[in-house]
Amino acid sequence: MTDPSNTLKGLAEQIDLPFVSHDFALIDRLHGKSLGDPWFEADIPFTLSMPHFFVPFGATSSSETIGLCLHPTAVAQKKLPVASLSEEGQLIEVAPSPIVYLHYLLTEMEAYAIEDGDDPTESMAEELDWIGEILGRNFYTLGQHGHDPDVFNTDTVDRYIIDTFGGSARNFLRTRRKQTAADIIEHLERGIATNSSSLALHAKLAYYYHQNGQPEAAVQSIANALSCDRHTQKWDDLKKLRQLAADLSNQGYEMSDRVARELAGDKMEERVKRIVSLYRDEAFDRCAKQLDDLCYEVCTYSYRPINELLQQIYRHLGWNWLIPLMSQRELLEKNDLARDFARKNLSPDWDLPLRALIK
Incomplete structure (x- = not known):
C-alpha cells in the first residue's frame, strides 16, 4: 500500500496549483480518523468509476466515496469542493471546501x-x-x-x-422546509448561483418551474442540466428529466439541439463523430465535456485511448493539473474491456475515429 504520509502531498506538488496545497495537507493529516460516518484515508486507490478530476480520500458506511473535486469550473474559481461518489456513479458536491x-x-x-x-x-x-x-x-x-x-x-x-x-x-437539495413552489424555486436559484455546474440542482429547478406554471423556464433549466456532467445524477433521475423534456416538447415548446438529441436517443457512433468534429474545430472544452460523458457511458475512466486523447485536450486547454490525476490510475486496453463494450452494444471499432486523433 502507498505510504499515506506521501500520497496527497506528492500529488499536490505534481498538480502545481498553489491554492490546493493547504487542503491536501489537511486531508493528509485526517488519515485514519473518522468523524461521524465518514472514515478518512489518504491513499484510497483511483478506480474505474472515478472521474479524472476526483481525488478520493474517504468512504462512508453507505458505500459512498468522498473526495476532492478538481473540476475546471471549481479550479477557475480557486475552490476545492468536497464531493461524494455513489456506487451507481452519482457525483455531487457535499461541501464547498474540506474545512x-x-x-x-x-x-x-x-x-x-x-x-x-x-x-x-x-x-x-x-x-x-x-x-x-x-x-x-x-x-x-x-x-x-x-x-x-x-x-x-x-x-x-x-x-x-x-x-x-x-x-x-x-x-440545497436536502434542506427541508414546508414551502410553496415559488419559495423552493428561489431557494434552488440561490443554490445554482454558487453551484452552477450541478445537474441535480438544475434538474430539480426544472421540475418546480414546470409545477409552478413556468414551462419556458423549465425548458431552459433542462438544457442547463444536460450541459452539466452527466455523472452528477443517477440514471433514474435523468430518465425523469427526459420525460419532462418529452412532455414539454409534445406541448410545442422548442428544445435545444442538445436536448433534442437526448430525446432522440443519441447513438454512440453519432456521438463519436460529433466529438471528432469538435476536436477538429478546436472546440476543446466542449470536446472534453462530451468525452467525459462518454467515459461515464462506457463505465470506465481508465480506457487508454480516451485517457490519452483527454490528456491531449487538457494540454490544449491548459488544464495541466488533471494530467497527474490521470496518471494515478492503471490504464486498460480494449481486450480488458471487450465484455463491457459488448454489453453496451458497441461495434468492435467504435472508437477508431477517436484513436485517429491521438498524436
Missing part, C-alpha cells in the same frame, strides 16, 4: 446527539480532541445552536451550512 465539510460533519454529530438526548460534550469528546490538535481548539464550538431539538436537529443542519458557509449542491 466546511468538517464543520458540517461536526454540526451533524451534535444534532444527532441533541435528538438522542445525549450530551455532545461527552459523545464528541474524542473527535473534538483530535480536531483541536489539527485545526485549533476554537475550530468548533459546542452549544452554539442551543439544546432544543425542536430548534436544532438534523433537519436544520443543511440550512445552517448554507446560511453560514454558502452551502453545496447537496445542502
Whole structure:
C-alpha cells in the first residue's frame, strides 16, 4: 500500500496549483480518523468509476466515496469542493471546501446527539480532541445552536451550512422546509448561483418551474442540466428529466439541439463523430465535456485511448493539473474491456475515429 504520509502531498506538488496545497495537507493529516460516518484515508486507490478530476480520500458506511473535486469550473474559481461518489456513479458536491465539510460533519454529530438526548460534550469528546490538535481548539464550538431539538436537529443542519458557509449542491437539495413552489424555486436559484455546474440542482429547478406554471423556464433549466456532467445524477433521475423534456416538447415548446438529441436517443457512433468534429474545430472544452460523458457511458475512466486523447485536450486547454490525476490510475486496453463494450452494444471499432486523433 502507498505510504499515506506521501500520497496527497506528492500529488499536490505534481498538480502545481498553489491554492490546493493547504487542503491536501489537511486531508493528509485526517488519515485514519473518522468523524461521524465518514472514515478518512489518504491513499484510497483511483478506480474505474472515478472521474479524472476526483481525488478520493474517504468512504462512508453507505458505500459512498468522498473526495476532492478538481473540476475546471471549481479550479477557475480557486475552490476545492468536497464531493461524494455513489456506487451507481452519482457525483455531487457535499461541501464547498474540506474545512466546511468538517464543520458540517461536526454540526451533524451534535444534532444527532441533541435528538438522542445525549450530551455532545461527552459523545464528541474524542473527535473534538483530535480536531483541536489539527485545526485549533476554537475550530468548533459546542452549544452554539442551543439544546432544543425542536430548534436544532438534523433537519436544520443543511440550512445552517448554507446560511453560514454558502452551502453545496447537496445542502440545497436536502434542506427541508414546508414551502410553496415559488419559495423552493428561489431557494434552488440561490443554490445554482454558487453551484452552477450541478445537474441535480438544475434538474430539480426544472421540475418546480414546470409545477409552478413556468414551462419556458423549465425548458431552459433542462438544457442547463444536460450541459452539466452527466455523472452528477443517477440514471433514474435523468430518465425523469427526459420525460419532462418529452412532455414539454409534445406541448410545442422548442428544445435545444442538445436536448433534442437526448430525446432522440443519441447513438454512440453519432456521438463519436460529433466529438471528432469538435476536436477538429478546436472546440476543446466542449470536446472534453462530451468525452467525459462518454467515459461515464462506457463505465470506465481508465480506457487508454480516451485517457490519452483527454490528456491531449487538457494540454490544449491548459488544464495541466488533471494530467497527474490521470496518471494515478492503471490504464486498460480494449481486450480488458471487450465484455463491457459488448454489453453496451458497441461495434468492435467504435472508437477508431477517436484513436485517429491521438498524436
